[in-house]
Amino acid sequence: MSDCIFCKIKDKEIPSVPIYEDDKIYVFRDADPQAPEHVLMIPKQHITGLDAVTAEDEPLLGYMLAKVREIAEQLEMTNGYRVVINNGEDGQQTVPHLHIHILGKRKLTWPPG
Ligand code: 5GP
Ligand code: ZN
Numbered sequence: 769m770s771d772c773i774f775c776k777i778k779d780k781e782i783p784s785v786p787i788y789e790d791d792k793i794y795v796f797r798d799a800d801p802q803a804p805e806h807v808l809m810i811p812k813q814h815i816t817g818l819d820a821v822t823a824e825d826e827p828l829l830g831y832m833l834a835k836v837r838e839i840a841e842q843l844e845m846t847n848g849y850r851v852v853i854n855n856g857e858d859g860q861q862t863v864p865h866l867h868i869h870i871l872g873k874r875k876l877t878w879p880p881g
Contacts, residue, residue, distance in 0.1 A: 775865060792811060808870075
């Protein structure tokens with residue numbers, strides 16, 4: 769999508785720090801990290817958020833979740849990590865392109881704010 773910031777990041781029109789990339793997903797460092805390690809995994813396909821997911825997207829979502837462990841290993845988050853998907857206004861989603869936050873390298877608190 770032409771005016772989507774994460775589509776522009778995926779297309780390298782906006783610079784980012786790459787962590788992992790393949791034909792389906794792109795993983796890059798969050799510009800405003802909330803933990804010593806904080807990366808975002810996005811599908812290359814523009815999907816607005818969890819609310820926009822269809823049955824056709826199920827394999828892609830499964831693929832993304834299954835990739836998380838690989839990314840965590842690559843980033844040496846050996847003591848655990850947290851996976852977050854914010855959705856919609858109450859979920860405080862600020863970028864309308866589906867993304868999985870992966871946070872780690874500190875003891876994270878619970879419940880979230
Ligand atoms: P949300 O609040 O939608 O769940 O998460 C959006 C995330 O994208 C935020 O953590 C924010 O720091 C990150 N973000 C927003 N704009 C940019 C950008 O231009 N580059 C990078 N690397 N991260 C961004
Ligand atoms: Zn997009």
